[in-house]
Amino acid sequence: MRLHNYFRSSASFRVRIALHLKGLPYDYVPVHLVKGEQKSAAFGALTAEHLVPVLELDDGRRLTQSMAIIEYLDETHPQPGLLPADAGGRARVRALAQVIACEVHPLNNLRVLKYLVHQLQADEAAKMAWYRHWVRLGLEAYEAHLAEQPGRFSHGDAPTLADCCLVPQIFNAQRFDCDLAGLTRIMGVFDACMALEAFQQAQPSACPDAA
Structure with a gap:
């Protein structure tokens, strides 16, 4: 592949x-x-x-x-498996993944930020306020979902599709100095993920084009 x-x-x-x-x-x-x-x-x-x-x-x-x-x-x-065996679990994991992939990320990806700057004439401060607002809003929702069903990872004690989406978003949030205060469950899940070799191997700094 x-x-x-x-x-x-x-x-x-x-x-x-x-x-x-x-x-x-x-x-x-x-x-x-x-x-x-x-x-x-x-x-x-x-x-x-x-x-x-x-x-x-x-x-x-x-x-x-x-x-x-x-x-x-x-x-x-x-x-x-990256999705649970039960239908309810699969629905929950997909919903968590979509909080990131459908609610947060589309508003903050590179082409959207470029449009804000070049077409809408947003300055750097406005662009970053936009970015941080949508990240925080989405992560607060994610944190609330985690409180409903605690686990080592986003769903239970093994990584799922939801964690595949959450970890990159936290990397970007840290890179752009977003407010992560109080998101204790999210950061606990993030730490559990980053303790695994698969997440370490996939992170941006491990990529051949990162230099």
Whole structure:
């Protein structure tokens, strides 16, 4: 498999975590978002969205959208499972993952921030206020969900799809100096995840294009 991704991309980071949790080898293909490499015609031939990640399978098929990629990996390589066995548990994990992937991340990804600056003329302070507002709002909701069903990880005592989404968001929150005060359950889950080799191997600083 070949993973077209960018080391600081949250969506790419999610997929790398899943691949490492499952012990699946892949070729790392860097796409530098800040340099605009995702806008090239060559990359556009891989995905109409011009977004990372893209996972090329051994048979030539290409998968896009991080959540769909992770669920594909979970269905085709069931162990260790990233979704619970019970329907209620699967719904909870998907909901937690979507708090990050559907509520927080879309408002704060690179192209949105660039639009704020270049098209809407937001200055740096306004851009960062926007970013931190949406991160904090989403993480407070996530924290409240964790209080309903405590566990070592987001759901129970093993990492799931939800943790694949949460950890990259915390990395970005720390990078942009977001307020994480009082999010004790989230940070406990984050620490539990980062104690695992799979999360360490997937983090941005471990990527070949991080230098």
